Amino acid sequence: MRxxxxxxxxxxxxxxxxxxxxxxxxxxxxxxxxxxxYLHLRDNPAGESxxxxxxxxxxxxxxxxxxxxxxxxxFAVEQARGAGA
Amino acid sequence: MAEPMLKAQNALPxxxxxxxxxxxxxxxxxxxxxxxxxxxxxxxxxxxLRKHHGLDLPDPGGRVSSDEGECLWFxxxxxxxxxxxxxxxLAGAATLTEQSDAWTSVxxxxxxxxxxxxxxxxxxxxxxxxxxxxxxxxEIAHMMGSLTRxxxxxxxxxxxxxxxxxxxxxxxxxxxxxxxxxxx
Numbered sequence: 001m002r003x004x005x006x007x008x009x010x011x012x013x014x015x016x017x018x019x020x021x022x023x024x025x026x027x028x029x030x031x032x033x034x035x036x037x038y039l040h041l042r043d044n045p046a047g048e049s050x051x052x053x054x055x056x057x058x059x060x061x062x063x064x065x066x067x068x069x070x071x072x073x074x075f076a077v078e079q080a081r082g083a084g085a
Numbered sequence: 086m087a088e089p090m091l092k093a094q095n096a097l098p099x100x101x102x103x104x105x106x107x108x109x110x111x112x113x114x115x116x117x118x119x120x121x122x123x124x125x126x127x128x129x130x131x132x133x134l135r136k137h138h139g140l141d142l143p144d145p146g147g148r149v150s151s152d153e154g155e156c157l158w159f160x161x162x163x164x165x166x167x168x169x170x171x172x173x174x175l176a177g178a179a180t181l182t183e184q185s186d187a188w189t190s191v192x193x194x195x196x197x198x199x200x201x202x203x204x205x206x207x208x209x210x211x212x213x214x215x216x217x218x219x220x221x222x223x224e225i226a227h228m229m230g231s232l233t234r235x236x237x238x239x240x241x242x243x244x245x246x247x248x249x250x251x252x253x254x255x256x257x258x259x260x261x262x263x264x265x266x267x268x269x
Binding site for chain 2: 007008009010011012014015056057058059060061
């Protein structure tokens with residue numbers, strides 16, 4: 001699998017580190033089901049997945065990656081900074 | 086009490102480390118290096134760098150050099166000024182950090198250079214993706230480093246000084262293996 005970093009170009013997977021699913025943070029500070037879901041419950045999608053990846057061995061940027069978990073097809077890679085992360 | 090004087094020193098003994106099959110591993114002299122971190126937006130730094138050092142700020146993967154020195158892209162929001170002592174007037178536009186002895190620079194030059202690197206880094210080293218003067222942050226023998234194409238067959242590798250011996254060891258071993266294969 002190769003990903004195209006917006007700064008570095010197409011790079012090998014070994015330069016990247018998986019940083020988890022990209023989820024919307026719940027509103028408010030009080031504990032509720034939404035926070036429980038956000039912190040502990042994860043889908044295991046067979047198909048399109050939005051994830052954070054860190055280009056740790058490269059430029060250091062955190063990337064927002066949309067990919068297909070079945071085919072490893074990459075739909076989009078953008079910098080997480082400025083993308084509502 | 087007198088202030089103790091700390092003197093920056095190269096992590097490796099400077100000079101030739103190994104020559105095999107016309108390919109050379111050379112520990113480069115330690116230049117003055119300063120990292121420039123402008124934070125969000127880099128227009129002010131680009132202006133200041135042009136004014137005080139006559140250098141343009143490089144694009145990602147780029148390097149700008151002049152007689153005075155060079156400015157190297159060094160990752161997201163990071164540039165390395167190599168050669169000149171930084172003008173204190175840059176401090177208004179970026180965070181300046183002295184890095185001279187924090188990184189070690191090794192030159193790998195010769196006909197086998199690309200074959201040696203092909204065993205150590207996942208980078209595409211062909212002319213189309215890494216032309217002369219291009220730079221990349223990537224893995225070098227599993228260490229995070231900086232690789233710059235400084236000649237048609239010459240690459241400058243930089244890693245943290247704590248990994249200097251490992252880099253030299255890996256380069257020597259790999260060059261020996263590649264040269265032995267050539268000799269078959």
